[in-house]
Amino acid sequence: MKDHDTIPYTALPEYDDAERIARSKAFYEAIKTRRSCRYFSDAPIPRTVIENAILAAGTAPNGANHQPWHFAVIESLDKKKSLRAAAEAEEREFYEGKASAEWLDALEPLGTDSEKPFLEIAPYLIVIFGQRKGGMNPGEMKQNYYVNESIGIASGMLITALHDAGLATLTHTPNPMKFLNEICDRPSNEKPMMVLVVGKPAADATIPVHATYKKPLDEIASWL
Numbered sequence: 001m002k003d004h005d006t007i008p009y010t011a012l013p014e015y016d017d018a019e020r021i022a023r024s025k026a027f028y029e030a031i032k033t034r035r036s037c038r039y040f041s042d043a044p045i046p047r048t049v050i051e052n053a054i055l056a057a058g059t060a061p062n063g064a065n066h067q068p069w070h071f072a073v074i075e076s077l078d079k080k081k082s083l084r085a086a087a088e089a090e091e092r093e094f095y096e097g098k099a100s101a102e103w104l105d106a107l108e109p110l111g112t113d114s115e116k117p118f119l120e121i122a123p124y125l126i127v128i129f130g131q132r133k134g135g136m137n138p139g140e141m142k143q144n145y146y147v148n149e150s151i152g153i154a155s156g157m158l159i160t161a162l163h164d165a166g167l168a169t170l171t172h173t174p175n176p177m178k179f180l181n182e183i184c185d186r187p188s189n190e191k192p193m194m195v196l197v198v199g200k201p202a203a204d205a206t207i208p209v210h211a212t213y214k215k216p217l218d219e220i221a222s223w224l
């Protein structure tokens with residue numbers, strides 16, 4: 001390694017093998033209860049929970065530590081209504097023509113359509129933007145790197161943090177999403193990557209049986 005400023009590596013807990021196995025199992029048991037939710041309750045959630053989850057997401061590994069993300073948190077009903085109207089307009093085009101027959105066929109077991117009432121029912125919509133330019137310090141306009149990868153990892157951590165706080169989420173990706181820049185008042189060099197719908201599930205929320213099938217380990221991993 002070349003000379004650079006350093007501090008000692010963060011102390012990690014000293015688990016023995018049995019503890020490590022138990023903890024990895026417990027984490028898997030907890031995270032496997034995560035489900036994308038399409039029926040939300042309007043029950044309020046403290047803003048601090050969202051702030052902490054975003055802080056957690058902001059610790060994600062990313063390109064050159066430029067942290068190329070912005071999380072626009074929509075709480076206002078007016079904004080939610082505008083977002084819903086614009087998203088449903090895109091979705092109508094998708095379901096009524098733009099989507100291939102193969103794509104629509106793949107969505108069949110999920111039962112989705114262009115109606116997205118949850119976009120104005122859920123207490124929070126977090127619009128996640130990737131910053132093509134930025135750098136680490138406020139006001140910088142440096143090139144950012146691996147923006148898609150960084151956003152993907154941060155979004156996964158955000159979803160995991162919210163799940164750990166007992167909240168349901170839905171990754172929603174109307175296509176195209178450029179309308180989100182205007183609604184969220186974000187500059188055009190930022191790319192909207194997804195809307196994360198956050199809240200409690202409605203009392204009568206359901207999930208598609210299709211979503212409960214997860215590939216077994218020997219299908220998703222190999223050992224070399």
Ligand code: IYR
Nearest residue numbers: 091107112113172173174175
């Ligand atoms: N964006 C659309 C369609 C959609 C696409 C995929 I791939 C999904 O996994 C789910 C939905 C919608 O939100 O309905």
